[in-house]
Amino acid sequence: MAEWLDEWLRMKARDIEATSIHGYRKSLIHVYDMLGHVRLQDLTEDMVQDCVDRMVAQGRRRSGTPGTRLAVSTVQHAIDRFRQALARAVTRKLIPENPAKFVRVSLVDRKADRRERRREKPWTVTEVQLFIKGIQDDRLHAPLLLSLMGLRPAEVCGLRWSDVDLTLGTLETVSTRTMVANKTVVEKDTKTEAGERVLPLPQGVWEALRKLRARQAAEKLAAGEAYTDSGFVVVDELGVPVNTRQLREQHAHRLMGELGLRKVRLYDARHSCLTYLANNGVMDHILAAWAGHTNVGFTKKKYVHPDVEDLRAAAVVWDGFHGGETARS
Structure with a gap:
């Protein structure tokens, strides 16, 4: 398995930059450790799922106690890369099917991660303005x-x-x-x-x-x-x-x-900026062009994060709706 991952990364290096290849290799480090010794043709879905579960449970190496829980987002990134590597092996007819195709982080682990892991929110508009x-x-x-x-x-x-x-x-x-x-x-x-x-x-x-x-x-x-x-x-x-x-x-x-x-x-200031533009009526295709993206949906999904104050206008609209109901009754 380790030999195939090395070969796949060499092939990927033809299409992506050195900095990205470094990120790919880093994201696959646990896969190398846990499955690198396995013969590619012997790899099973159960092996891949066990690897994912172990990564979530005890995959952290730095910024904390080794052997503790790894962020679900990190594990998902790793399995996505691994799935791509195995898909290429299928294309090359080295294996008949992709054993990582249906492997996912469990719902229990995803919920636990949301409860336990503190995620720093991007600045609000007020914080950006104070900084400026x-x-x-x-x-x-x-x-x-x-x-x-x-x-x-x-x-x-x-x-x-x-x-x-x-x-x-x-x-x-x-x-x-x-x-x-x-x-x-x-x-x-x-x-x-x-x-x-x-x-x-x-x-x-x-x-x-x-x-x-x-x-x-x-x-x-x-x-x-x-x-x-x-x-x-x-x-x-x-x-x-x-x-x-x-x-x-x-x-x-x-x-x-x-x-x-x-x-x-x-x-993260980039997220705050693009959210502000979206909230102030900048059209989606302009928003994506400003961000340097080709996919408008990607810009909205990854970079536009309305906070509670951004939703205040909706509450005002609800006030009008409820008031109208009261008047009619």
């Missing part, structure tokens, strides 16, 4: 605003001044700077073709980028030969590019703490 107000004097004000208008952290860190038109007020996302295993910086194209997009700049972001451009010119003059003219928008005082870990964990999280706000992933 609190970072106005921060050196990286403009890059943080870019994150708060729906760009991925890797897109923000990969943005070059050549991609920004400060005359027309637009930016183009053509490359990213991401990290593998939170250690190695990788510069690459956007994740998908839809990720290559031109976005108009909101007025506040436009002005913040103008100020950042001027500030960097002054920093370059002051630093002289010590300055690194990398061309990236997000750089430190000496022009050295900032990576995603530095932007989101070292900088954004520090600011969140100083402002007394919940520390959330900077990526």
